[in-house]
Amino acid sequence: MSRGSQNIFPRWANYAPAILLAFLIVAGGFATFVIGYWFSPKNLDVGYSPKQPIRYSHKLHVGQLGIDCRYCHTGVDKSANAGLPTSETCMKCHKTIKTDSPEIQKIAKSVETGKPIEWVKVHSLPDYSYFDHSRHINSGVSCYSCHGRVDQMERVHQVQPLSMGWCLDCHRAPQKYVRPKSEVTNMMYSVPDQMIVGKKLVKQYHIETKEDCSVCHR
Ligand code: HEC
Ligand code: HEC
Ligand code: HEC
Ligand code: HEC
Numbered sequence: 001m002s003r004g005s006q007n008i009f010p011r012w013a014n015y016a017p018a019i020l021l022a023f024l025i026v027a028g029g030f031a032t033f034v035i036g037y038w039f040s041p042k043n044l045d046v047g048y049s050p051k052q053p054i055r056y057s058h059k060l061h062v063g064q065l066g067i068d069c070r071y072c073h074t075g076v077d078k079s080a081n082a083g084l085p086t087s088e089t090c091m092k093c094h095k096t097i098k099t100d101s102p103e104i105q106k107i108a109k110s111v112e113t114g115k116p117i118e119w120v121k122v123h124s125l126p127d128y129s130y131f132d133h134s135r136h137i138n139s140g141v142s143c144y145s146c147h148g149r150v151d152q153m154e155r156v157h158q159v160q161p162l163s164m165g166w167c168l169d170c171h172r173a174p175q176k177y178v179r180p181k182s183e184v185t186n187m188m189y190s191v192p193d194q195m196i197v198g199k200k201l202v203k204q205y206h207i208e209t210k211e212d213c214s215v216c217h218r
């Protein structure tokens with residue numbers, strides 16, 4: 001091994017290709033990750049299902065008892081927020097049903113003390129994006145399209161990514177999802193010819209494709 005003067009490059013240069021390669025692998029991996037993350041509709045909190053202060057079950061109340069969503073989420077067709085029920089709403093039934101249950105006693109106590117139940121939020125969008133429930137409900141977009149089969153959930157979990165790509169998928173082609181307004185809270189609704197029905201309803205409800213940034217970023 002001669003270290004003659006013919007060595008133009010410093011010794012570390014022997015490793016340069018390896019270093020460059022490692023860098024490219026890391027950078028390439030990172031770029032792939034970023035691009036995949038950015039463009040994937042599946043990057044956000046799908047599956048998120050926080051524990052709630054009371055073991056309230058949609059499966060029981062909606063799936064078995066058949067209570068309509070709007071009985072509890074009274075804002076959903078009138079305002080931006082769907083809203084959550086007050087303890088008084090629960091007590092309309094539970095004043096007499098299952099009064100010996102410790103879970104129900106928590107609700108009774110909340111009414112007594114006036115301290116609301118602190119339900120943990122499942123879905124949330126970043127502040128810089130704007131969303132309005134009533135605009136969707138009154139255009140025949142079902143809870144199902146965004147929240148899934150809530151009537152089968154013991155505990156609510158997030159089903160859709162709520163990412164921008166996901167919002168746009170429907171805003172570009174609402175006919176894939178729009179249904180008769182009378183069916184928006186019906187978790188069992190389905191038609192074999194959605195594209196035909198959807199197209200008709202989009203016309204009937206005067207729905208336009210909405211892709212301008214200002215629709216959701218105000
Ligand atoms: C008897 C009352 C009641 C009915 C009926 C009801 N809900 Fe709820 N809902 C609640 C309560 C209480 C919570 C908060 C606790 C929880 O997340 O489970 C909630 C939470 C939710 C959430 C999660 C909110 C968040 O924090 O992001 C969604 C989504 C939801 N409900 C959808 C529906 C849909 C869709 C229907 C009809 C198919 C429905 N609910 C019917 C009482 C009700
Ligand atoms: C329309 C009537 C009705 C309303 C409104 C209602 N419930 Fe119920 N709930 C029932 C019935 C019926 C049962 C089943 C009772 C049984 O198992 O015999 C039940 C069961 C429950 C149970 C299980 C109790 C146990 O220990 O088995 C919980 C917890 C509960 N409800 C919470 C709530 C909450 C919270 C609300 C308000 C967001 C609410 N319910 C609103 C009718 C209602
Ligand atoms: C087009 C999609 C979409 C539809 C349709 C939709 N939701 Fe939501 N929902 C959302 C998004 C997005 C959030 C989170 C909002 C936020 O963080 O500002 C949310 C939040 C909620 C919440 C939490 C409280 C609130 O208002 O933020 C409840 C409860 C809820 N939805 C119930 C319903 C019910 C019931 C229906 C049907 C009658 C429904 N949603 C239809 C997308 C939808
Ligand atoms: C499954 C279909 C669907 C999904 C998913 C959906 N939207 Fe929409 N959105 C609609 C339809 C249909 C309208 C009504 C368009 C019309 O009236 O011309 C609408 C209207 C709106 C409006 C009111 C537009 C206006 O001009 O006032 C806003 C804001 C909005 N959507 C935001 C969102 C955001 C944010 C998301 C994602 C978190 C989302 N939407 C997801 C179908 C959808």
Ligand code: HEC
Pocket residue numbers: 044125126129162163164167168171210211212213214215216217
């Ligand atoms: C239908 C509703 C809708 C429209 C239209 C829309 N956005 Fe968004 N955008 C969202 C939502 C919802 C989010 C937040 C999603 C998330 O948490 O990644 C978002 C996030 C973003 C972000 C942040 C991205 C990130 O990952 O942090 C940028 C930047 C953005 N939007 C730019 C735009 C531009 C530019 C346009 C117009 C070409 C546009 N948006 C149109 C709903 C929309």
